[in-house]
């Protein structure tokens with residue numbers, strides 16, 4: 001059932017992402033694999049901040065490694081065996097379990113430190129306005145769940161280890177040294193064999209149920225990044241950050257304007273191009289932008305580097321990503337019920353114009369994101385909508401653009417005077 | 425450029441002056457300093473003069489794709505008419521736009537930022553720089569967003585500063601993490617949104633924290649923003665804001 005729910009959620013995410021228009025990122029395959037390997041698998045950008053980076057790598061590796069143990073747990077569950085792999089692997093099993101246990105301990109330490117950073121040190125980026133409510137709770141829940149899972153894992157091992165020593169039942173194979181959980185084992189001394197068996201069973205069940213529950217929690221959480229970081233980095237923008245998106249529709253229009261003899265039908269308008277300029281809602285964005293929104297971990301590294309945010313402006317690139325996801329989710333919920341999309345839009349109902357116009361297009365957020373999310377492209381698309389569909393740029397910018405139109409410079413100077421400097 | 429064309433010759437490089445470099449008083453000094461260096465190095469160069477028009481960067485970043493493409497197409501026509509191959513500019517915005525956004529519209533050129541070009545000149549031995557003027561002086565470099573993050577060029581300006589034998593000091597946020605001066609994305613042309621500080625003040629504070637004697641910039645807009653910042657802090661007499669080209673031009677010609 002857990003797997004079924006999980007599949008349903010994944011399918012919903014895919015359906016929602018496909019609400020965006022297609023974008024061709026099928027080029028440079030080998031660069032894309034490398035980018036993904038470096039950033040998602042190799043966590044190369046996490047270590048830009050060494051402490052958080054190291055802790056994150058511990059949790060990440062720990063998570064992957066300990067889930068190998070899950071394989072055995074599931075096998076045991078289906079076969080009705082106990083530690084089915086132990087006899088086959090012999091001393092290697094001991095080593096393996098020892099590694100799992102050490103990682104479990106490290107994860108506990110790392111997660112505790114993460115919690116302290118968030119809640120005791122109160123690092124400012126975790127306390128920005130967009131983190132109020134669910135996002136804050138979500139972040140804490142994840143840490144709690146991870147802690148509980150690790151404790152369950154160790155309790156399971158500890159009680160098992162005790163049973164290996166004191167129970168007559170031969171099915172409790174001597175599986176090894178249990179370097180960490182053996183410290184917990186003495187707690188069971190003096191207890192009845194049957195109650196320790198109960199403890200072991202409860203921990204075993206809770207651990208596996210917990211993992212499946214966690215799997216289904218992902219959909220509602222920023223923790224989705226553990227899966228989506230991979231496709232997200234694969235489909236990242238690999239062009240120089242300074243190259244902003246190009247519009248073929250506009251290119252055709254301009255061609256007609258500048259060359260009236262051009263045949264308007266000669267260049268077929270490309271099908272993937274949306275009919276509106278820029279973006280007012282999530283359906284005007286492209287699919288990678290929507291994938292970005294689901295992948296965002298809400299870590300706030302982008303916002304931390306944002307010059308607008310640092311100087312107290314309302315703009316926060318993280319909020320742009322969170323808003324995009326929230327809006328996409330609310331659209332998705334309507335679709336789940338078979339209802340049409342409502343009149344709300346990402347622009348104005350979620351992201352204000354004040355935020356959009358505060359951006360200096362400096363790319364600090366894009367550079368800072370550990371998984372190559374591009375908040376700037378969404379900001380730019382919405383600006384484009386404001387200017388090209390609504391003609392509602394700030395007045396000073398309108399003046400600047402009129403100047404460019406009339407005299408080829410953002411200031412009211414005469415184009416004929418462009419060489420004056422050489423004579424001064 | 426028209427004159428070169430009439431004479432049937434072509435210069436080594438086209439110097440794209442940019443709007444700031446043509447019209448803004450502070451930036452015109454950068455233009456002149458760069459021209460002086462080109463002449464010192466015997467580089468044959470041309471400018472478009474009245475045929476140059478805004479690259480379209482501020483229009484594009486403001487969201488006006490249409491105006492941008494009109495500007496770009498007009499400029500590309502001019503550049504292609506003169507068969508321009510190589511362009512150098514002292515403005516990272518023009519540099520980025522022409523280099524990255526013109527090719528899709530039919531304008532492909534080799535585009536260099538002036539610090540890259542100057543660095544080549546020095547390395548090829550065509551431009552000699554005096555090592556005494558700034559020897560041991562503290563200089564910090566402010567990365568322009570559109571040179572650094574946008575185009576991954578962090579080295580050329582720094583290499584020039586080191587060649588001056590100056591002591592290069594780095595600010596709290598530099599290179600990939602360099603803090604914007606606050607002018608990009610067409611912010612130069614409008615008031616900032618409500619906040620508790622101006623971006624250029626924040627950046628100037630970072631620069632002053634290094635106890636530097638000179639804040640070197642590589643962009644006319646950054647230059648203005650930082651100069652305003654230094655003025656705001658009343659440090660004008662102690663700390664100079666200068667373009668890297670101005671630094672080089674102020675050394676004695678050998």
Ligand code: SF4
Pocket residue numbers: 302305306307308309315316317358359360361362363364365366375376379
């Ligand atoms: S590009 Fe815009 S949103 Fe991103 S860091 Fe710079 S100012 Fe902030």
Ligand code: SF4
Pocket residue numbers: 295296297298299300301302303317318321368369370371372373375
């Ligand atoms: S966009 Fe990237 S850097 Fe910003 S909060 Fe999301 S994951 Fe973190």
